[in-house]
Amino acid sequence: MASLWEYANPLKFMRLTDRVLPWVSVGAAACLAVGLIWGFFFTPDDFRQGSTVKIIYIHVPAALMAINAWFMMLVASLIWLIRRHHVSALAAKAAAPVGVVMTLIALITGAIWGQPMWGTWWEFDPRLTSFLVLFLFYLGYMALWSAIEDADTAADLTAVLCMVGSVFAVLSRYAVNFWNQGLHQGASLSLDKEENVADVFYQPLLVSIAGFVLLFLALVLLRTRTEIRLRRASALMAREKLQ
Amino acid sequence: MKSLFFRDLKLAIRAGGGFGLGLAFFLILVVLVPFGVGPQSELLSRIAPGILWVGALLACLLSLDRMFALDHEDGSLDLLATSALPMEGACAAKALAHWVTTGLPLTLAAPVLAILLNMPPDGFLWIFISLAVGTPAMSVIGGFGAALTVGIKRGGLLLSLLVLPLYVPTLIFGAEVARRGAEGLQTTTPLLMLAGITLAVSAVLPFVSAMVLKVNLR
Amino acid sequence: MLDVKDLSVARGGVPVLEGLSFSVPAGQALILRGPNGSGKTTLLRTIAGLQPALSGQVEAEADSIAYAAHSDGVKGNLTVTENLRFWADVFGTKGIEHALQQFDLESLFDRPAHALSAGQKRRLGLARLVVTGRKNWILDEPTVSLDTASVQMFADTVRGHLAEGGSAVIATHIDLGLDGTNFDVTPYKATQKKLVGFDEGFL
Numbered sequence: 001m002a003s004l005w006e007y008a009n010p011l012k013f014m015r016l017t018d019r020v021l022p023w024v025s026v027g028a029a030a031c032l033a034v035g036l037i038w039g040f041f042f043t044p045d046d047f048r049q050g051s052t053v054k055i056i057y058i059h060v061p062a063a064l065m066a067i068n069a070w071f072m073m074l075v076a077s078l079i080w081l082i083r084r085h086h087v088s089a090l091a092a093k094a095a096a097p098v099g100v101v102m103t104l105i106a107l108i109t110g111a112i113w114g115q116p117m118w119g120t121w122w123e124f125d126p127r128l129t130s131f132l133v134l135f136l137f138y139l140g141y142m143a144l145w146s147a148i149e150d151a152d153t154a155a156d157l158t159a160v161l162c163m164v165g166s167v168f169a170v171l172s173r174y175a176v177n178f179w180n181q182g183l184h185q186g187a188s189l190s191l192d193k194e195e196n197v198a199d200v201f202y203q204p205l206l207v208s209i210a211g212f213v214l215l216f217l218a219l220v221l222l223r224t225r226t227e228i229r230l231r232r233a234s235a236l237m238a239r240e241k242l243q
Numbered sequence: 244m245k246s247l248f249f250r251d252l253k254l255a256i257r258a259g260g261g262f263g264l265g266l267a268f269f270l271i272l273v274v275l276v277p278f279g280v281g282p283q284s285e286l287l288s289r290i291a292p293g294i295l296w297v298g299a300l301l302a303c304l305l306s307l308d309r310m311f312a313l314d315h316e317d318g319s320l321d322l323l324a325t326s327a328l329p330m331e332g333a334c335a336a337k338a339l340a341h342w343v344t345t346g347l348p349l350t351l352a353a354p355v356l357a358i359l360l361n362m363p364p365d366g367f368l369w370i371f372i373s374l375a376v377g378t379p380a381m382s383v384i385g386g387f388g389a390a391l392t393v394g395i396k397r398g399g400l401l402l403s404l405l406v407l408p409l410y411v412p413t414l415i416f417g418a419e420v421a422r423r424g425a426e427g428l429q430t431t432t433p434l435l436m437l438a439g440i441t442l443a444v445s446a447v448l449p450f451v452s453a454m455v456l457k458v459n460l461r
Numbered sequence: 462m463l464d465v466k467d468l469s470v471a472r473g474g475v476p477v478l479e480g481l482s483f484s485v486p487a488g489q490a491l492i493l494r495g496p497n498g499s500g501k502t503t504l505l506r507t508i509a510g511l512q513p514a515l516s517g518q519v520e521a522e523a524d525s526i527a528y529a530a531h532s533d534g535v536k537g538n539l540t541v542t543e544n545l546r547f548w549a550d551v552f553g554t555k556g557i558e559h560a561l562q563q564f565d566l567e568s569l570f571d572r573p574a575h576a577l578s579a580g581q582k583r584r585l586g587l588a589r590l591v592v593t594g595r596k597n598w599i600l601d602e603p604t605v606s607l608d609t610a611s612v613q614m615f616a617d618t619v620r621g622h623l624a625e626g627g628s629a630v631i632a633t634h635i636d637l638g639l640d641g642t643n644f645d646v647t648p649y650k651a652t653q654k655k656l657v658g659f660d661e662g663f664l
Contacts (some may be wrong), residue, residue, distance in 0.1 A: 136408040143404050146396050150473060156458045157391055161405065164387065165450060168409045171440070175412040178433070179419060237473050246550030257538035277541070284567045318532030325509055326551050326593075461512035 008085035010228050017221045024221065028214035035208030043201055052111055055113045058203060061212035063106035066134060069086045069099030069216060073141070077159035080173050087228065089155035092162065094223035098216055100138040107131055126180045130173045151231065247323075249363020251340035252268040255306075264314030266352055267311045272298040273356045291360035292421030295370055296377075298356075299411055303381045306345055306400040307406065308345075310337055310389040312457065320393075324460055329401045330453035338386040338449065362425055372410040373437065377417035380441040383448050384409050389446040390452040394459045413440055462487050462509070463525075463597050468517035469651070470500060470507045473655045476515060476651035477503050482642060485597070485628045490619060490641030493632040499646050501632040502530070502601055508630060519596055527552075527595035529600055539573030541566055541585055545572055545592050554594035556563030563618050564588040579606045587615055591622070597629070598622065598629040603638070 007013045039057035065096035079085055110128060111121045122128065144161055148154035276286055276294050314320040323333055353374050354367040362370070388406035392398035419433040462485070477500035479648060485491045490588040501504050506512050508519050509528035535544050545557040561567045583606050590598055598619070604612050616637040619629055623639070627630035631637070 069587065102358050133408055133411055136404075140401075140405040140408060144391065147392070147398070153423070153458055153461075157455060160451060160455055160458075161391060164448075165409070168412065171412040172408075172415075175415040175436070178436070179415045190278050246547055250536070250543075253543070254538055314534075316532070317534050317536070318530050318538075319534040321506075321509075321511060321528055322534050323551065323591075324511060325526055327553060328551050329525050374481070388538060411488055417664045 005085070007081070008087050010087055010232075014024050014225060014228060017225055019223050021218060024214055024218040028211055031207055031211030031214055033211075035204050035206075035211050038114070039201075039204035039208060042205060052113060052116045055109050057107060057200070057208045059109040059113060060205060061209040062102045062109065064133070064209060065212050065216050066099055066131065067105050068213075068221065069102060070134065070137070070162075070166070070169070071096050072220075073099065073162050077162040080155055080232040081159050081163075085228050086155070086231070087224065088171050090227040090231065091224045092159070092218060093155075094227050095177045095216075096138055096142045096225070098144070098219045098223065100142065102212075103131055103135045103138060107135065124180065126173075126177045129180070130169075133172050133176070134169060137169055139169075141165065151234075176211065187230070244336045247328070247333055248336040248340050255340065255344040262441045265305055266348050268305055269302040269349055269352060270356065272301065273359055274373060276362060277360075287443060288361040288425075290347065291357055291362040292373075292425055293351050294360060294372060294416050296373070296414055296418040296421060299346075299353065299374055299378060300381060301412055302349055303345050303378065304403055306341065306404050307385040307389050308428065309368050310341055310386055310394070310425065312389070312398070313395040313457075315393050320456070320460065324457070330456055334386055334390065334452040334456065335445075335449040338383045338445075338452075341386065342379050342382035342417060346374070346382055351379055361389060363428055364423065366425030369430060370421045373417045373420035373424070373434070375414050376420075376434065376441055377437050380444050381410060381438075383441075383444045384413070387448045387452045387455070387460040388453045390459070392457065416440065425427055433443050463630065464518075464520040464524065465508065465599040466518045466520070468504075468519060469515040470503045470512075472500065472503045476648045478646055479515070479651045481646070481649050483516070485630060487596075487626045487628055488623050490623055490629040490631060490639045492637070492639065492641055492643045493630065494634075494643055495632075495646040495648055499650065501646060504646065505530075505599050505601050505630065505632060521597055525596045526599055527590050527593040527597070528599045529586060529590050529601065529603060531605060533582055534589060535574045535582055535585050538573060540571050540573050541577070542570045543603060545588060548589050549592045552593040552595070554592060555589075557592055560591040563591060563621070564614060580608055580611055580647065581635060583607055584611055584614070587618065589641045591618065596627045597625065598631075600631040600633075601634055602634075604633055604635055 007016055036057055037123045040054050043054070045053070068092075073092040073095050076088045076095070080089040080092065107128070114123065115121050141158060141161060145154055145158050146159060247279050273294060275292075280286060280290070311320065314323070324330060351372060357367055357370050385406055388402050388409070392402045392404060397399060416433045416437040420430050420437060423430045423433065464484045466482050468481040470477060470481075483491060483506065492588060493504070495501055503512070505528070507514050509526050510519070511528065512594075518633060521650065534548075539547070541561070542557065545560055550559050561570060564587060566588060567579065568583070569581065574585060579586065590600075604615060607615060612635065616639060617623070619637065619639055624627065624639075629641075631639075
């Protein structure tokens with residue numbers, strides 16, 4: 001019985017992802033195409049919000065992935081700290097830029113959506129603010145990776161930062177909720193529209209969420225492969241020095 | 244641990260960057276804000292708790308990068324690591340020394356500066372209490388950031404980028420205590436949260452900082 | 462007493478020295494020789510426990526090692542006495558007078574360290590070693606920027622330390638005239654064509 005940990009071996013990981021990546025990419029493209037085209041052109045306009053509601057097909061999946069990317073980094077960091085699998089550390093490193101772009105997409109589409117809906121691009125609403133804080137966490141994480149030369153040291157330090165950051169991110173989420181209630185009521189973003197949203201909106205939304213998940217997976221696999229190749233290149237150079 | 248704490252205090256006082264610099268920065272910030280937002284006293288008194296808290300936070304950040312970097316450069320950190328003093332203790336002592344040289348003077352000065360910002364007198368006590376409870380957390384969290392960036396040349400900017408997001412909860416609850424206090428509202432909930440953050444980070448983060456420092460030394 | 466068994470050390474993921482075995486009995490010094498970049502500093506840091514060994518062991522009594530490198534660990538804003546007293550406190554020893562005396566720092570005792578010359582500062586850094594009260598001294602180029610008289614002073618100190626049953630591992634290029642063995646690290650240069658740990662897994 002092959003264990004999952006075998007894929008912690010870079011060679012096995014490369015071999016597996018080499019086969020899997022094309023399928024994931026095609027799946028991502030297909031789901032995104034179906035979900036977005038269906039959502040944009042074949043759903044009726046909302047009776048209150050008009051066609052602006054359709055940005056939901058990008059906004060919601062991106063926001064979901066922004067949080068899940070951080071969660072994936074947390075798990076990968078834990079695996080690195082406990083089991084010292086290098087591929088895991090590199091996967092965490094690879095996920096960060098994807099996560100930060102997802103956060104940006106969520107923030108920007110949110111602003112574009114918010115303008116016609118509540119007449120403002122930006123509101124210090126708990127959700128929006130938490131995303132901004134998450135964005136800052138991503139930036140710090142990536143900056144720390146790039147600032148440290150030794151690969152293992154960088155992996156250790158960023159893993160610890162990811163864990164401490166996660167605790168503070170959750171704490172910030174609660175703090176921000178508290179803070180905003182204290183300042184003003186109302187103007188709350190109700191992203192969890194699923195309950196009110198009729199099936200016509202819900203089904204394409206599910207498809208595009210699946211598309212974003214696959215897109216995230218494809219990008220992370222691709223970037224992890226790149227990181228592994230970079231490590232391989234530096235290992236080759238180091239070996240050359242030995243001879 | 245005690246000797247490390249007192250040495251850090253002495254160093255901060257003699258280098259002139261301890262009490263003096265942070266306080267002066269705090270003062271300048273509080274003086275500059277009215278230039279930026281206008282002199283209406285009503286507006287100033289409303290935003291005073293926020294200004295004082297953000298000012299305290301930035302002043303605290305100012306001297307963070309020196310917490311471990313100087314000891315790393317001159318080899319003291321190597322020697323400390325080989326001594327019988329546990330690294331966790333060293334981290335806690337250094338964070339405490341940082342608090343005494345920055346957080347404590349800022350806390351004491353804040354009520355005075357609150358007068359400049361036309362804060363209602365009821366608020367003086369609360370800005371003092373909130374800073375007294377909250378600034379230790381900022382020193383401890385900052386110590387973690389300083390430990391992370393100790394091996395990096397010119398890590399000051401990176402340190403701010405890492406530490407500032409971690410300050411968000413402390414800032415929110417701290418400023419909330421001060422604001423509610425100034426407006427004469429109940430402060431119990433945010434004050435308890437603030438105290439909780441301070442106690443939790445003081446209990447946990449020195450261990451994390453020590454672990455990070457050991458990684459950085461190898 | 463310091464025992465090194467089949468020790469291999471690495472710097473930045475690349476092995477530099479391997480298969481080192483030596484023992485430094487009480488009262489003896491080991492002088493490490495080898496050209497620049499041969500891994501002496503890495504070896505000393507590994508022995509001091511500041512970085513993990515690739516393989517092999519370093520056996521020494523608990524809390525018996527004092528490490529001093531190129532940098533002095535001296536704070537410019539503290540006086541000579543304050544610097545020494547601090548390290549005495551950290552290492553839980555008492556009395557810094559004999560250290561001041563040994564390195565002829567008595568007349569400078571209340572001088573802030575930044576007002577010392579390079580050589581005087583170095584002497585203070587070495588006096589710090591005496592103050593630790595540790596048995597095994599791990600010294601990395603201790604004589605940098607010392608004049609002949611100070612080198613002599615240093616050699617006397619090490620000799621005194623050895624006479625009291627201490628031991629020392631010293632990386633240096635000059636002859637200190639110490640009672641000890643010379644140990645050339647050059648033959649132990651890592652020959653394995655493999656990289657450390659998992660990096661090899663990437664190839």
